[in-house]
Amino acid sequence: MSNEAIIHGPEVAHGNAAEHQGHEHHEQHFIWKYIFSQDHKIISRQFLVTGIFWAIVGAFFSLIFRLQLGFPDSTFPWMESILGEWAKGGKLSPEFYYALITMHGTILVFFVLTAGLSGTFANLLIPLQIGARDMASPFLNMLSYWFFFASSVFMFISLFVQTGPAAGGWTTYPPLSALKEASLGSGVGMDLWLIGMALFVISSLLGGLNYISTVLNMRTKGMTMTRLPLTIWALFFTAVLGVLSFPVLFSGFVLLIFDRNFGTSFYLSEIFINGRALPHIGGSAILYQHLFWFLGHPEVYIIMLPGMGMASEIIAVNSRKPIFGYLAMVISLISITLLAFLVWAHHMFVTGMSPFLGSIFVLLTLLIAVPSAVKVFNWLTTIWKGNLRFTPAMLFALGFVSLFISGGLTGIFLGNSALDIHLHDTYFVVAHFHIVMGVSAFFGMFAGIYHWFPKMFGRFMNNTLGYIHFFITIAGAYLIFWPMHYEGIAGMPRRYYDYSAWESFKQFQSLNAFISVIAAIVFFTQFIFVINFFVSIWRGRRLTNPNPWGATTLEWTTPIHPGHGNWEGEIPEVYRWAYDYKDDGHGGDFIPQTVPLREGEEDH
Amino acid sequence: MSGFITIALIFLVFIIIYQIAKASEYASVIRGEEKVKVQTNRTIAWLLVIFFLLGLWGIWKCHMLLQDKMLPVSASVQGVQYDLMFKATLWVTGVTFFITQTLLFWFCFKYQSTEKRTSFFFPHNNKLEVLWTTVPAIAMAALVAVGLKNWMAFTSEAPKDAMIVEVVGKQFNWLIRYPGQDGVLGKRDFRKIDDANNVLGLDWTDKDNMDDIIAQNGELHLVVNRPVKLIIGSRDVIHDVGLPHFRMKMDAVPGIMTTLWFTPQYTSTEMKKITGNENFVYEIACDQVCGKGHYSMRGTVIVQTQVEYDAWMLMQKSYYASTHESVAPAPGATAPKTDSVKAITMK
Numbered sequence: 001m002s003n004e005a006i007i008h009g010p011e012v013a014h015g016n017a018a019e020h021q022g023h024e025h026h027e028q029h030f031i032w033k034y035i036f037s038q039d040h041k042i043i044s045r046q047f048l049v050t051g052i053f054w055a056i057v058g059a060f061f062s063l064i065f066r067l068q069l070g071f072p073d074s075t076f077p078w079m080e081s082i083l084g085e086w087a088k089g090g091k092l093s094p095e096f097y098y099a100l101i102t103m104h105g106t107i108l109v110f111f112v113l114t115a116g117l118s119g120t121f122a123n124l125l126i127p128l129q130i131g132a133r134d135m136a137s138p139f140l141n142m143l144s145y146w147f148f149f150a151s152s153v154f155m156f157i158s159l160f161v162q163t164g165p166a167a168g169g170w171t172t173y174p175p176l177s178a179l180k181e182a183s184l185g186s187g188v189g190m191d192l193w194l195i196g197m198a199l200f201v202i203s204s205l206l207g208g209l210n211y212i213s214t215v216l217n218m219r220t221k222g223m224t225m226t227r228l229p230l231t232i233w234a235l236f237f238t239a240v241l242g243v244l245s246f247p248v249l250f251s252g253f254v255l256l257i258f259d260r261n262f263g264t265s266f267y268l269s270e271i272f273i274n275g276r277a278l279p280h281i282g283g284s285a286i287l288y289q290h291l292f293w294f295l296g297h298p299e300v301y302i303i304m305l306p307g308m309g310m311a312s313e314i315i316a317v318n319s320r321k322p323i324f325g326y327l328a329m330v331i332s333l334i335s336i337t338l339l340a341f342l343v344w345a346h347h348m349f350v351t352g353m354s355p356f357l358g359s360i361f362v363l364l365t366l367l368i369a370v371p372s373a374v375k376v377f378n379w380l381t382t383i384w385k386g387n388l389r390f391t392p393a394m395l396f397a398l399g400f401v402s403l404f405i406s407g408g409l410t411g412i413f414l415g416n417s418a419l420d421i422h423l424h425d426t427y428f429v430v431a432h433f434h435i436v437m438g439v440s441a442f443f444g445m446f447a448g449i450y451h452w453f454p455k456m457f458g459r460f461m462n463n464t465l466g467y468i469h470f471f472i473t474i475a476g477a478y479l480i481f482w483p484m485h486y487e488g489i490a491g492m493p494r495r496y497y498d499y500s501a502w503e504s505f506k507q508f509q510s511l512n513a514f515i516s517v518i519a520a521i522v523f524f525t526q527f528i529f530v531i532n533f534f535v536s537i538w539r540g541r542r543l544t545n546p547n548p549w550g551a552t553t554l555e556w557t558t559p560i561h562p563g564h565g566n567w568e569g570e571i572p573e574v575y576r577w578a579y580d581y582k583d584d585g586h587g588g589d590f591i592p593q594t595v596p597l598r599e600g601e602e603d604h
Numbered sequence: 605m606s607g608f609i610t611i612a613l614i615f616l617v618f619i620i621i622y623q624i625a626k627a628s629e630y631a632s633v634i635r636g637e638e639k640v641k642v643q644t645n646r647t648i649a650w651l652l653v654i655f656f657l658l659g660l661w662g663i664w665k666c667h668m669l670l671q672d673k674m675l676p677v678s679a680s681v682q683g684v685q686y687d688l689m690f691k692a693t694l695w696v697t698g699v700t701f702f703i704t705q706t707l708l709f710w711f712c713f714k715y716q717s718t719e720k721r722t723s724f725f726f727p728h729n730n731k732l733e734v735l736w737t738t739v740p741a742i743a744m745a746a747l748v749a750v751g752l753k754n755w756m757a758f759t760s761e762a763p764k765d766a767m768i769v770e771v772v773g774k775q776f777n778w779l780i781r782y783p784g785q786d787g788v789l790g791k792r793d794f795r796k797i798d799d800a801n802n803v804l805g806l807d808w809t810d811k812d813n814m815d816d817i818i819a820q821n822g823e824l825h826l827v828v829n830r831p832v833k834l835i836i837g838s839r840d841v842i843h844d845v846g847l848p849h850f851r852m853k854m855d856a857v858p859g860i861m862t863t864l865w866f867t868p869q870y871t872s873t874e875m876k877k878i879t880g881n882e883n884f885v886y887e888i889a890c891d892q893v894c895g896k897g898h899y900s901m902r903g904t905v906i907v908q909t910q911v912e913y914d915a916w917m918l919m920q921k922s923y924y925a926s927t928h929e930s931v932a933p934a935p936g937a938t939a940p941k942t943d944s945v946k947a948i949t950m951k
């Protein structure tokens with residue numbers, strides 16, 4: 001579909017385009033403008049606000065279970081007043097502890113760092129940065145959000161059922177998750193979890209297909225693939241990863257639903273539980289893990305790539321320097337995407353999988369470190385001899401790099417099966433993925449929000465609050481997760497409710513308390529961001545310059561408050577790559593993509 | 605009430621912070637934004653450096669504090685190799701960590717924006733890019749080589765003279781089965797399980813079961829310097845036999861038999877001396893979330909000399925004898941002989 005047809009429907013597409021573009025002549029009703037909107041910019045905000053809501057819920061859960069871990073002998077009467085039965089006498093019950101960590105993982109991995117992150121930035125940036133009036137299919141795009149919303153509703157309801165939400169970990173391995181007898185959380189809570197996740201997969205697929213087709217088909221004149229900003233490349237591969245791997249997860253869930261409700265034995269075999277031998281024979285519990293991690297590993301890159309793209313863009317803009325090694329950056333994204341499909345079994349080294357197969361996965365896993373290293377060195381070279389402006393967005397992008405290094409390096413331990421044999425499912429893994437994926441991806445997201453907030457709302461967020469937010473969060477993140485490596489090396493298992501009965505692990509009690517205190521501080525610090533975000537929407541300093549950061553990319557050529565359709569008049573044409581941060585001949589230090597090449601100037 | 609006051613206080617603090625931040629924004633407009641921008645930039649650059657230096661100090665401090673809380677020397681022969689490889693990897697990653705983070709923060713400081721500075725247009729350089737593709741690739745190849753050598757060794761066939769013990773997980777404890785005098789674990793079938801008198805579902809028509817011994821207290825007795833092969837299984841959901849002191853771990857999966865072998869090199873008593881901890885005990889930790897009691901699914905390993913072990917073994921009653929009181933107990937055992945390994949079928 002042409003860009004015009006998308007905004008106005010086919011019947012007006014052949015009218016005088018210039019007259020119809022951009023500003024709406026007829027005032028849309030509130031519902032169509034802000035709720036069932038098909039404007040990618042509104043959908044992006046919907047994803048963002050829903051993501052922020054879920055982030056608060058998910059982080060709050062961690063606050064509660066960290067209290068249990070830090071202070072296993074204390075009681076917190078206020079907990080009983082909000083959790084009731086689950087925290088009798090102010091002491092969290094083990095069942096609910098497991099429910100909380102499960103929902104914490106599910107919410108943050110899927111609802112915040114997948115939907116909240118890709119949903120926000122793919123929607124906002126793809127059309128704006130490639131020069132399109134909207135997504136290839138604005139309608140499917142709207143559906144994608146509403147499927148996400150429906151999925152959120154199911155997940156939220158599951159928090160309130162009597163037997164509690166799912167409690168088998170965010171990976172929900174059967175047989176634990178398949179048998180109602182095995183745990184309270186494997187009852188209705190698990191059904192709701194599966195329904196929620198199935199809807200979530202649909203939402204991701206609708207979104208992802210849309211992002212892919214938009215990037216491939218809707219680029220403005222002159223916007224060749226090699227002129228795309230790295231954000232778009234990254235969001236594009238994120239979508240590719242999702243589209244190819246989510247269906248596999250879906251099939252895994254379907255089989256699980258069958259095993260739970262229809263007496264099949266895909267994952268079940270030779271089980272005696274609750275005083276009774278079950279009739280299931282011949283299934284394989286490991287099959288689920290293959291299906292899960294076939295998505296699960298790409299999923300971690302689904303979470304990581306948008307941050308990589310945004311960090312690349314933000315670092316280049318604020319270094320007033322082109323990103324170093326653009327092509328290498330693209331190639332490393334491609335290799336990460338390919339390899340991400342070939343390493344899933346590194347989560348399963350100790351499941352009894354054939355050791356030979358294990359060694360293949362060791363090789364492929366450590367191979368991923370190479371493109372990751374290339375990216376890091378390229379970011380470092382980008383800031384080398386730059387002219388660095390430390391906006392809050394820039395700080396978060398730099399923090400992203402620092403955290404990605406720290407977390408990526410521990411992946412090298414885990415990817416080597418001979419080392420994983422001791423580290424698997426200990427706090428070392430928790431430290432690894434929280435730093436590299438949890439915090440680092442959050443930093444990418446914060447960087448994106450601080451950077452593109454002016455584009456979203458026509459106002460700035462408050463810088464001082466941004467700086468406070470940054471320094472407390474990065475210091476806190478390292479204080480929380482760095483010591484966890486030590487606990488993991490000492491063999492301390494993850495997902496334990498209480499360590500005090502263990503001779504080998506109880507010496508970490510005071511450390512756990514320390515971590516919990518820092519976690520609480522970091523949790524409350526995030527409200528500085530939340531308040532800054534919402535207050536700035538209405539009260540922030542107004543934008544006067546449509547291109548406040550002096551960036552080359554197309555989104556800053558739109559009006560300060562772009563209407564549906566983004567550009568008034570023609571969509572600008574692109575003449576150069578996205579990183580011409582150099583002397584423009586008139587004292588400026590950048591040349592927008594829309595400026596034709598000068599005499600004698602070579603295309604990049 | 606006090607909860608309400610706390611929340612109100614927190615709110616108040618937020619409002620104050622917000623107001624101050626807002627005021628600084630207005631002030632910067634009055635004082636001239638450009639000037640303030642330059643100052644802020646310099647302040648932030650300094651803060652980054654301070655953060656970096658404090659971070660390095662913190663890493664050092666953290667290491668000093670936690671060092672003596674770590675695991676003692678490896679209790680298994682294999683673990684010695686493990687620790688060596690861990691150290692090597694730690695060096696490679698540690699040096700990389702230090703170099704890259706230093707560059708990151710140093711560049712931030714050195715190239716902070718000033719009025720005079722312009723950036724250096726440097727879009728790419730093939731030599732550099734090739735360099736930092738190949739160097740990590742070589743480093744990874746080396747780590748993979750070491751890793752696979754160890755992996756092959758850890759997962760190879762257990763030596764012929766290894767003793768055999770079965771470890772079965774259930775919600776929420778470990779059941780340990782010794783093959784008894786004949787050195788052979790008899791057949792078992794999950795349909796024959798009965799919590800009262802046949803916890804593992806031993807098939808009593810298989811005479812290999814008659815002398816098998818089951819410890820329901822989760823105590824795994826091993827002989828020092830004698831390889832042991834664990835036959836691992838689960839009755840209900842997935843568990844995991846985690847042996848941190850031996851640097852080993854293997855899932856217990858229902859319907860599938862997994863194995864793990866290693867050679868203990870210090871008896872429990874020796875380890876008490878090494879650690880200087882009277883209460884030291886080798887623990888088996890369940891490392892795969894398995895339900896509400898996951899955190900309490902604890903077993904212990906008792907590594908003994910052959911003599912101690914034999915004496916202990918002599919006192920054990922076969923499971924058959926202890927559940928079938930009328931039947932005469934199997935004759936007293938001598939040192940169990942485990943040469944013949946019979947594959948265990950579970951059906």
Ligand code: HEM
Nearest residue numbers: 300304346347369408411412414415424425429433436437
């Ligand atoms: C150098 C690159 C990396 C390597 C070699 C690597 C390797 C590994 C390995 C082997 C594991 C399994 C550990 C275990 O369970 O025993 C693991 C866990 C994990 N990794 Fe990474 N990783 C890398 C980067 C990343 C990145 C970039 C992310 C996220 C964006 C990530 C997220 C995770 C997560 C979420 C888990 C834990 C999953 C769970 O069990 O709950 N990793 N990593």
Ligand SMILES: [Cu+2]
Nearest residue numbers: 297344346347
């Ligand atoms: Cu992975």
Ligand SMILES: [Cu+2]
Nearest residue numbers: 843890894901
């Ligand atoms: Cu268990």
